[in-house]
Amino acid sequence: MARLKIKEILKNGETGSEVVAKGWVRTKRGSKNVNFIALNDGSTIHNLQVVVDVASFDEELLHKITTGAAIAVSGELVESAGSGQSVELNAKSIDLLGAADPEKYPIQPKKHSLEFLRENAHLRFRTNTFSAVFRIRHAMAFAIHKYFNEKGFNYLHTPIVTASDAEGAGQMFRVSTLDPKNPPLTEEGEVDYSQDFFGRATNLTVSGQLEGELGALALGEIYTFGPTFRAENSNTTRHLAEFWMIEPEMAFYDLKDNMDLAEEFLKYCIQYALDNCMDDLKFLADRLKQEEKNKPQDQRSMDLIEKLEFVLKNDFIRLPYTEAIDVLKNSKPYKKKKFQFPVDWGVDLQSEHERYLVEKHFKCPVILTDYPKDIKAFYMKQNDDGKTVGAMDVLFPGIGEIIGGSQREEDLEKLTTRMEEMDIPAEEMWWYLDTRRFGSVVHSGFGLGFERLMLFVTGMGNIRDVIAFPRAPKNAEF
RNA sequence: UCCCCAGUAGCUCAGUUGGUUAGAGCGGCGGACUGUUAAUCCGUAGGUCGUUGGUUCAAGUCCAACCUGGGGAGCCA
Numbered sequence: 069m070a071r072l073k074i075k076e077i078l079k080n081g082e083t084g085s086e087v088v089a090k091g092w093v094r095t096k097r098g099s100k101n102v103n104f105i106a107l108n109d110g111s112t113i114h115n116l117q118v119v120v121d122v123a124s125f126d127e128e129l130l131h132k133i134t135t136g137a138a139i140a141v142s143g144e145l146v147e148s149a150g151s152g153q154s155v156e157l158n159a160k161s162i163d164l165l166g167a168a169d170p171e172k173y174p175i176q177p178k179k180h181s182l183e184f185l186r187e188n189a190h191l192r193f194r195t196n197t198f199s200a201v202f203r204i205r206h207a208m209a210f211a212i213h214k215y216f217n218e219k220g221f222n223y224l225h226t227p228i229v230t231a232s233d234a235e236g237a238g239q240m241f242r243v244s245t246l247d248p249k250n251p252p253l254t255e256e257g258e259v260d261y262s263q264d265f266f267g268r269a270t271n272l273t274v275s276g277q278l279e280g281e282l283g284a285l286a287l288g289e290i291y292t293f294g295p296t297f298r299a300e301n302s303n304t305t306r307h308l309a310e311f312w313m314i315e316p317e318m319a320f321y322d323l324k325d326n327m328d329l330a331e332e333f334l335k336y337c338i339q340y341a342l343d344n345c346m347d348d349l350k351f352l353a354d355r356l357k358q359e360e361k362n363k364p365q366d367q368r369s370m371d372l373i374e375k376l377e378f379v380l381k382n383d384f385i386r387l388p389y390t391e392a393i394d395v396l397k398n399s400k401p402y403k404k405k406k407f408q409f410p411v412d413w414g415v416d417l418q419s420e421h422e423r424y425l426v427e428k429h430f431k432c433p434v435i436l437t438d439y440p441k442d443i444k445a446f447y448m449k450q451n452d453d454g455k456t457v458g459a460m461d462v463l464f465p466g467i468g469e470i471i472g473g474s475q476r477e478e479d480l481e482k483l484t485t486r487m488e489e490m491d492i493p494a495e496e497m498w499w500y501l502d503t504r505r506f507g508s509v510v511h512s513g514f515g516l517g518f519e520r521l522m523l524f525v526t527g528m529g530n531i532r533d534v535i536a537f538p539r540a541p542k543n544a545e546f
Numbered sequence: 547u548c549c550c551c552a553g554u555a556g557c558u559c560a561g562u563u564g565g566u567u568a569g570a571g572c573g574g575c576g577g578a579c580u581g582u583u584a585a586u587c588c589g590u591a592g593g594u595c596g597u598u599g600g601u602u603c604a605a606g607u608c609c610a611a612c613c614u615g616g617g618g619a620g621c622c623a
Contacts, residue, residue: 094584095583095584095585097582097583097584097585097586098579098581098582098585099578099579099580099581099582099585099586100578100579100580101579101580101581102580102581102582103582104581104582104583104585106583106584115583117582117583119581119582134574135573148581149581150581150582150583151583152582152583153583170573170574170575171556171574171575172556173556174556174557176556176557176572176573176574176584177572177573177584178557178558178572178573178584179557179558179572179584180557180558181557181558183615183616184557184558186615187615238621238622238623239621275623296623298621298622298623300547300621300622301547301621302547302620302621302622303547304617304618304619304620304621304622305616305617305618306622306623307621307622307623308623311623313623314623408619409619418619418620419618419619419620420619468622468623469622469623470623471623472622472623515623516623517622517623518623519623520623521623530616542613542614
């Protein structure tokens, strides 16, 4: 008899048929005569109820079927005599595949804190919450590839190890095979990276954008989807040292095309989750609702599924930075001096300002555009006003910046002038500048933090709970 | 990195103005129970009070430093 996945059994299993299920025991309960095993194999949030007639099984075997143990059960699928599930499996035989000492197995049949599960990241997949999160994560990754494939984008693998440190996206992790205790030194006493593996200093990538542009200016539309590394000492619920980023880059796209793509893309992913992950989303939504009960009325947020549907239904607000400053200056918190940071044209918006715009004023995702050039990267398209650049940041409620992008400066002279102003060594970037020397065209792109999208779709509050093995300062245990 | 909070049983927490032998719920284990839904009922074991140092006759409790975790901020995606 072939093993069926529990998802399949619950969906298509015919009562009266013989089936084999394999999985991990969530709970076992019952009385002298009958035991009930909640069995989960990860294929779905739902458990299969296994009914065990105590008299027809070895007592020793039943004793070893504890929370966390792996078992194989064969038996007859029948209509459930109890409420709570439509079908259940009447066990004819049970094999103990792997026992789990109940005195030592950390995951107990009770509610655990997310903090505790984070410290048991190797086992947290076995909980409802994390199995739901990681099934959704898979679905989102798949949706991303599906979306871009359908749009005719090419998936480009940009390098993980890079010699470029010019983008200034953040602190980098050095990649080196030199002996850390006794590295070769130059005459000036500095570490001599010319003797290193690559013959120069290399780091883990902070962004695939610059290489992505090279691809776009030949293939037309490309996207990257891979790990990205930032050695910033950030300790927040929204940052990781290793995270996954999606970076599309498109030739012949101006800023508006870029925004249209970003909005359509986000909505596609959210729609995909609603179409394909409803069981898991419902579980997470209920879980959130339980948590919200402990919060005061005014701090409660919208139901998770309603929130996702809301984003789908509404156009994102598109607002130039300059107008956003006006909105903020006319806002109640500004007039009552409730903002901690100043609001003036030319300063970067702080979290509190973004939150006000998204969560209080517009109550809707917002795309802020045309930021002052001095607070943005060198490669952004310089607008005709001489003050702003064609940047766009997509701000989501509860998350803040989920996408950062721009139209890229395609004019060689403007670009090199800007690089000089910002002390970016043009000679090291010769390969990047070649795109502007040979057949340069209008092009645009953006970066989406995959885990931030995951935060939004799952409603989880901490970014370390939407990636399997989070890398953060002082934390690389698993 | 900065600000705030926390660290006591496997987990979640309580522990009074510093004072005898550190508690509860859940989980585990043993038992009871005719179909349970994170079952219920009875019983039971389980502790280097984050670490180091200090104050004191006496520290889980007060002080300092450090470590770890959480929330917020900055940096950003």
